Amino acid sequence: xxxxxxxxxxxxxxxxxxxxxxxxxxxxxxxxxxxxxxxxxxxxxxxxxxxxxxxxxxxxxxxxxxxxxxxxxxxxxxxxxxxxxxxxxxx
Numbered sequence: 001x002x003x004x005x006x007x008x009x010x011x012x013x014x015x016x017x018x019x020x021x022x023x024x025x026x027x028x029x030x031x032x033x034x035x036x037x038x039x040x041x042x043x044x045x046x047x048x049x050x051x052x053x054x055x056x057x058x059x060x061x062x063x064x065x066x067x068x069x070x071x072x073x074x075x076x077x078x079x080x081x082x083x084x085x086x087x088x089x090x091x
Contacts (some may be wrong), residue, residue: 006038008051011072018081019063026057030076037065037074 015023015030023030037053048069055063064082067074 006035007041008038008067009071010034010038010067010074011070013074013076015076016078016081018078018084019076022057022059022061022063022078026059026061028057033063033065034074034076037067 013034019030023033033053033055036055037051041051041053050069051067053065055065057063062079064077064079065074066077
């Protein structure tokens with residue numbers, strides 16, 4: 001993997017409605033948080049495990065980003081999205 005790809009692949013990216021609204025309310029681009037998720041995840045992250053990052057937006061909302069174990073699907077959500085969707089699904 002080249003350094004331009006980050007530490008792992010994000011695969012298909014899905015941004016759930018609550019996260020879209022929270023990012024809009026905060027005036028923040030999703031790309032900034034996806035970048036941090038992909039490049040600043042813990043170095044000890046095992047390849048066969050999902051990667052989860054939590055970010056507090058300037059508005060106080062909690063943004064959750066999860067990349068699945070196979071690195072083919074990344075979901076961006078808020079806690080409210082997670083409650084309404086159940087556990088994130090695999091693509």
